[in-house]
Amino acid sequence: MSTHVPALQVVVPLLSAPLCLLIRNAMAARVFAVGVTWACLAMSAWLLHAVVGAGPIEYAFGGWPAPWGIVYSVDSLNAYVLVIVSAIASVVLPVGPGAAAHSIAEGREHRFYAAFLACLAGLLGVTITGDAFNLFVFLEISSLASYTLIALGPRRKALTAAFSYLVVGTIGATFILIGVGLMYQMTGTLNMADLVARLPAVEGARTLLAAFAFFSVGISIKLAVFPMHQWLPNAYAEAPAVVSAFLASTTTKVFYYVLLRIVFTLFGVGFVFEELHLHFLLLPLSLAAIFVGSTAAIFQKDLRRLLAYSSVAQIGYMTLGLTFANLTGLTGGIVHLFNHALTKGGLFLVAACVFRRVGSTTIDGMRGLGRRMPWTTAAFVVGGLALIGVPGTVGFVSKWYLVLGAIDKGWYGIAFLVVASSLLSVAYVWRVIEVAYFSEAPDLSSRKDAPLWMLIPTWILIGATLYFGLFTHLSVGVANQAARRLLGIAP
Amino acid sequence: MEILGLWNYWIVIVMMMIGLYIVMSRENLIKKMMGLNIFQVSVILFYISMGKVEGGTPPIIVEGAKNVVYSNPLPHVLMLTAIVVGVATTAVGLALTVRIGEAYGSLEENKIVELDREAEREATGKAG
Numbered sequence: 103m104s105t106h107v108p109a110l111q112v113v114v115p116l117l118s119a120p121l122c123l124l125i126r127n128a129m130a131a132r133v134f135a136v137g138v139t140w141a142c143l144a145m146s147a148w149l150l151h152a153v154v155g156a157g158p159i160e161y162a163f164g165g166w167p168a169p170w171g172i173v174y175s176v177d178s179l180n181a182y183v184l185v186i187v188s189a190i191a192s193v194v195l196p197v198g199p200g201a202a203a204h205s206i207a208e209g210r211e212h213r214f215y216a217a218f219l220a221c222l223a224g225l226l227g228v229t230i231t232g233d234a235f236n237l238f239v240f241l242e243i244s245s246l247a248s249y250t251l252i253a254l255g256p257r258r259k260a261l262t263a264a265f266s267y268l269v270v271g272t273i274g275a276t277f278i279l280i281g282v283g284l285m286y287q288m289t290g291t292l293n294m295a296d297l298v299a300r301l302p303a304v305e306g307a308r309t310l311l312a313a314f315a316f317f318s319v320g321i322s323i324k325l326a327v328f329p330m331h332q333w334l335p336n337a338y339a340e341a342p343a344v345v346s347a348f349l350a351s352t353t354t355k356v357f358y359y360v361l362l363r364i365v366f367t368l369f370g371v372g373f374v375f376e377e378l379h380l381h382f383l384l385l386p387l388s389l390a391a392i393f394v395g396s397t398a399a400i401f402q403k404d405l406r407r408l409l410a411y412s413s414v415a416q417i418g419y420m421t422l423g424l425t426f427a428n429l430t431g432l433t434g435g436i437v438h439l440f441n442h443a444l445t446k447g448g449l450f451l452v453a454a455c456v457f458r459r460v461g462s463t464t465i466d467g468m469r470g471l472g473r474r475m476p477w478t479t480a481a482f483v484v485g486g487l488a489l490i491g492v493p494g495t496v497g498f499v500s501k502w503y504l505v506l507g508a509i510d511k512g513w514y515g516i517a518f519l520v521v522a523s524s525l526l527s528v529a530y531v532w533r534v535i536e537v538a539y540f541s542e543a544p545d546l547s548s549r550k551d552a553p554l555w556m557l558i559p560t561w562i563l564i565g566a567t568l569y570f571g572l573f574t575h576l577s578v579g580v581a582n583q584a585a586r587r588l589l590g591i592a593p
Numbered sequence: 594m595e596i597l598g599l600w601n602y603w604i605v606i607v608m609m610m611i612g613l614y615i616v617m618s619r620e621n622l623i624k625k626m627m628g629l630n631i632f633q634v635s636v637i638l639f640y641i642s643m644g645k646v647e648g649g650t651p652p653i654i655v656e657g658a659k660n661v662v663y664s665n666p667l668p669h670v671l672m673l674t675a676i677v678v679g680v681a682t683t684a685v686g687l688a689l690t691v692r693i694g695e696a697y698g699s700l701e702e703n704k705i706v707e708l709d710r711e712a713e714r715e716a717t718g719k720a721g
Contacts, residue, residue, distance in 0.1 A: 242682070249689070269629060283636070
């Protein structure tokens with residue numbers, strides 16, 4: 103049984119999605135879907151434990167060995183991402199679509215769970231697969247499910263947000279398909295481990311450059327690297343609250359993982375950084391993402407839009423860690439993937455709580471919220487501190503490694519900019535805190551905090567940002583091991 | 594001669610650009626979906642021509658036949674999956690278009706943006 107866990111990790115949510123459609127009862131579908139996400143979490147935790155202890159696992163489907171069949175290969179890096187994705191899903195899903203209030207017609211909730219599980223299965227599949235074409239298929243499964251989930255948003259603008267995400271996302275996915283095709287043309291294989299072995303033989307060919315360009319630009323669109331981030335704020339701000347909490351903390355992380363795989367495992371540091379000089383391009387873009395994203399966040403009128411622009415900036419930190427291409431910087435990038443998933447998931451759940459009680463997420467509507475919803479606002483304060491990177495929270499841990507990585511590289515200016523950019527996050531977090539605590543509430547009659555079933559998941563994520571800010575053994579330890587593997591340094 | 598010999602790839606590139614141009618330049622959402630489809634089809638053609646071997650036959654083993662050159666079947670199989678993905682994308686896209694048409698009463702992008710702006714102005718006007 104335990105040998106089949108890598109396959110079950112994806113197969114279980116994938117098959118449960120249509121089952122949810124058959125369960126026509128909202129409550130039963132909810133219990134079932136939550137159970138499935140918890141099972142996913144258990145499996146991914148088991149996988150992480152197994153690969154950290156005993157090294158990578160290969161799973162060949164139907165017994166077909168690697169270059170011919172499709173394999174799932176799990177190592178410490180993607181087991182780490184699997185745990186994050188399924189953990190966020192299992193914390194966020196119990197909140198349910200009801201938090202979005204009236205966005206889903208009565209008697210149709212079970213369809214929401216089906217789409218959610220399909221999206222989860224796609225993301226887990228992208229992470230676990232060891233086959234380049236399989237990656238594209240899972241990417242499309244998760245994307246199609248996320249378009250429908252976003253379109254469920256409460257306002258009609260959600261529809262246009264989902265549509266433009268669909269157009270941009272499909273172009274990105276098709277670019278990835280072209281990249282895979284060009285690589286197949288040069289090497290005759292789709293298996294990633296096999297590609298690693300065969301790509302050096304054809305290095306220098308122009309087709310390979312085109313393959314890398316298509317693949318990395320396609321992934322960057324899905325990851326929302328700076329100039330290609332336009333779809334993200336609309337999609338996250340208009341989706342149902344639970345959906346944006348889930349998508350904001352998982353999709354971009356999974357695609358960051360894919361980018362790491364392409365750059366470090368498939369094409370290798372030598373090709374990407376020494377021959378192509380990718381850091382000349384990606385470094386300015388990451389810094390631009392950090393500064394433009396944070397500055398745009400300061401001027402937003404809507405809490406969720408503010409958080410979405412802050413996500414653009416945080417993706418900049420992650421790609422910044424990638425450009426350092428040294429152990430500390432890469433550890434920082436991977437840890438930030440983990441930390442940001444917790445922080446943004448928690449903060450979007452705060453937005454969901456606000457939406458539940460206030461009826462909108464405009465910052466103006468949050469006046470005096472500190473007295474009306476003390477627990478929710480307190481959660482925002484802790485999450486905001488983690489975004490800024492105050493010591494004791496997870497944000498500090500990842501920024502610490504990023505700054506150290508920059509210093510290791512001798513890029514003192516970059517290290518300074520990383521620290522300086524935190525001031526911008528202070529500005530946008532403070533704006534919300536000021537409105538929530540220091541301005542008069544319109545009326546104090548509705549002194550009711552968010553319901554307990556929403557507060558508990560919010561505080562689990564927010565509490566985790568504190569826990570992993572103080573006890574970094576697990577998060578940094580595994581990230582360090584993963585970074586070592588990517589760079590080919592023996593542990 | 595070499596350029597002409599790669600004519601199928603030229604067709605792929607031309608179709609790809611036509612598709613992308615339509616997606617970017619047209620205001621009508623249905624036309625955008627059409628452009629997206631042309632773009633995806635160009636990739637299918639790319640894979641198919643990649644698998645073709647000159648003088649190759651379908652890869653079916655016949656007893657007694659010797660020195661037969663086979664075309665590569667794998668790209669074709671991959672494209673079956675890609676076609677399914679394309680159909681699913683189009684279905685979701687058109688479903689969204691129908692909903693947008695119902696909610697806004699228009700399928701022109703500039704009109705929709707204008708309607709959104711108006712709604713926002715009204716909302717802030719009420720609040721202020």
